[in-house]
Amino acid sequence: MKATGIVVEYNPFHNGHLHHLQQTRIKTNSDIIIAVMSGNFLQRGEPALVDKWTRSKMAVAAGVDLVIELPYAFATAQASDFAKGAIFLLDALKCHSFCFGSEEGSLEAFQETYNLLLTKKDEYNTAIASYMKKGISYPKALNEAYNEISEATTVRLVDLSKPNNILGYHYIQAANHLNSDIKPETIQRVVANYHDDALKTETIASATGIRKLLFEGQKLSEVNAFMPSTSLLGLTEWESNNKSFGSWEQFYPALRLLIIRSSREELGQIAEVTEGMENAIWKAAKTHTNFQSFMQQIKSKRFTWTRIQRMLTHIYTDFTWNQLREIDFPTYIRPLAMNKNGQAYLQSIKKDLQLPLVSRVAASKKDTQLQLDIKAADLYYLGLQSSYGESMVGSDFRIAPIIE
Structure with missing residues (x-):
């Protein structure tokens, strides 16, 4: 079976993702689509709208054959390390190619850009x-x-001011640095760009636009035009169980507590906290009771909003510089969900895998990267501030890979 990889967050899975998925299968003529997906915290340094299990079920329901978790250390990293971890896993999974969405749409332009910068x-x-x-x-x-x-x-x-172009460049860079035979492909994004608001006249909106509508109090019925029915079902079930969606505003009380109880020296040991930002973060937490005003105080020309959010994610999960420096590449392959085709493909390559295949975390609990994933998942559920979230603590040990 011929497999193609994609790198995703699906926060949430929408019609633009469905277009990318369908076009990837056509363009690469693949039997299997494997998605490497971020867990409960994302590359822009924020909690996911819904957890990794819900998002992986959305993906398989929409046509992805196999969903693999991108470990926390890579899922929350800057673009180059995010791409390195993802492409490394797709290569380890024997993918023939990988296909990414981009504002550019031309693979030749990406190759020329890579050659120029090299x-x-x-x-x-x-x-x-x-x-x-x-x-x-x-x-x-x-x-x-x-x-x-x-x-x-x-x-x-390539215009490297565009977010998906930036990631695409780093995917190609990572594949070259790994000396991988995995073949890159790209598909142009349609209608909505990464940061665009959702427009009622369109059926494709960015995940950012959809989240904005939900956080502004829009009902799920008012965003259903932007996503497949299977995604709407997943979000509806989540809302029914949890009553709210993951966001920094919701997580901020717990984050603020963790910041204030820490010394500035302790904050300075957290990954990505640098150049005195521990002082600014600590001072702002003392005086601001909501996340937006807190961020407005500490943002600067030197640090982007995204980079500050990654600092805060690492403070929330207690991920330190020392831990970050010890991590080079992913150390395992962890399936989250699959259909029968994905299950068959995984069985067909299982004996040839160079990385451990983790279906039960209890059997691999000594792996330090996996421990980070488990801790991050538990802290995510606690940050939801709901009885459902509390009951989901420890779920990494209880939930087996989902087979649809």
Whole structure:
């Protein structure tokens, strides 16, 4: 069987994701689609709208054959490490190719961009350092340096100011660094961009737009046009059980407690907390009772909103610099959900896997990366502040991979 990999968060699974999934199967002529999916905390440093089990069931119901969890350390990392962890797992799963959505839509442009940055690596890094000395954020410094070195070329390059283009570039970079034979493909995003609001006249909206509507108090019936019926069913069941969706506003009371009870020195030991941000975070937590005002106080030109949220995610999960430095690549393959085809594919490659296949976490509980996943999952459920969330603590030990 021929397998293609995709890297997803599905927060939540919507019609744009369905388009990507369907076009991936057509473009790659694959028998199996494997999704590497973030767990309960995401790359932009925020809690997932609904948990990984609900999102993985949505994925399989919509046509994904096999969902694998991207470990916490990679799921909450900057783009390069997020991509490295995901592509490493897809390669380990014997995928023939991987296919990502992008604003660009042209694989050739991504390849030209990768070649340019490879040949001008020293010049690029020097320019990045120069821009960062001016006090701007790392992502903006990357973009400014990229614009500078790309001025002299006439080939078609990727716009690396676009979020999905950035991830796509890093997927290709990761595959090259791994010396993998896995073949990249891309599909252009349609209608809605990553940060766009949801428009009532459209049937495709960004996950960001859908979440915004829900957090503004819109009912699920008012966003059902943007997602398959199976996703609406999953969100309805979640809301019925839990009464609310995951967000930083909901998690903030627990986060604030953890910040205030810590010393500034302890906060400085947390992964990604750097350049005195522990002081700003601690001071803001002392005075702000809601997440938005807290973030408004500590945001700056130096640090993007996303990077600050990743710091806060690591504070919430107590993930330290020392732990981060010990992690290089994923150390296991953990299935979350699959259909019969995905199950058959996994059985067919099981003996050839170079990584342990973890179906029962109790059998692999000594793995430090897996322990991070388990702890992050439990803390996510506690952050929901509901009886349902409390009952889900320890669920990683109780729930086996879902077979639909």
